[in-house]
Ligand SMILES: [Ca+2]
């Protein structure tokens with residue numbers, strides 16, 4: 001339970017930091033199947049988006065390339081490449097993205113920069129991971145290789161059925177607490193829209209609200225039953241936060257990565273939980289599937305709550 005609180009504080013902390021200037025991002029067509037991609041990249045001090053959970057959304061999307069037509073003297077200056085690639089010019093001085101040599105990646109400053117790939121291999125940093133993945137492009141091995149989670153590879157126990165059922169209890173409570181924390185600390189800021197603030201206000205001011213803290217699973221289950229309505233919006237809100245590349249009502253593996261990758265080392269049911277969420281097994285999680293795996297009733301699923 002403690003890890004959830006630490007995670008919450010950590011994410012809330014990120015959300016409170018000063019926003020940095022965003023680059024103008026031009027999305028290029030996705031060249032490989034986005035549904036199986038997980039591509040997080042975590043900075044020691046992540047920049048901040050509007051989402052406390054989805055820190056640095058763009059950083060997680062390796063399919064994004066940023067290209068500026070205003071080519072200066074160095075054609076590579078404004079030619080950005082996706083993760084794992086660097087810009088080089090060919091004979092006609094035309095910039096192109098080529099695979100980065102992993103040995104040119106800066107060394108990790110600490111263990112927290114290590115990442116674990118789905119090949120169960122620890123990579124020094126996400127730069128090393130994506131550079132390696134790039135060199136395998138076009139191969140079956142490369143296609144199957146994804147970033148699994150943040151931190152060095154470690155033994156992750158199997159998730160038992162009863163543990164799987166406990167996962168949404170904690171997750172729901174945590175989402176609610178994230179929103180309340182945002183509301184409390186962010187009254188003048190823009191992390192929540194006015195509509196969202198009004199919805200969270202109702203939860204925040206509800207005297208029956210279960211305060212953040214360590215609670216038994218029994219209490220969490222009881223509270224969900226008793227105060228069900230307080231959980232409906234947080235579950236919708238999180239879906240909207242993740243569904244941004246593109247915001248099409250479908251969560252891909254890549255879009256889920258910002259939530260999933262930091263969580264796996266702490267919660268060993270994470271992978272199984274999100275696999276199960278995709279009830280029809282089409283590799284996308286739609287709002288109905290998402291809501292259902294958090295116990296939200298079908299009649300309460302409402303796309304308007306996401307806005
Ligand atoms: Ca989407």
Ligand SMILES: [Ca+2]
Pocket residue numbers: 277278279280281282283284285286289
């Ligand atoms: Ca699905």
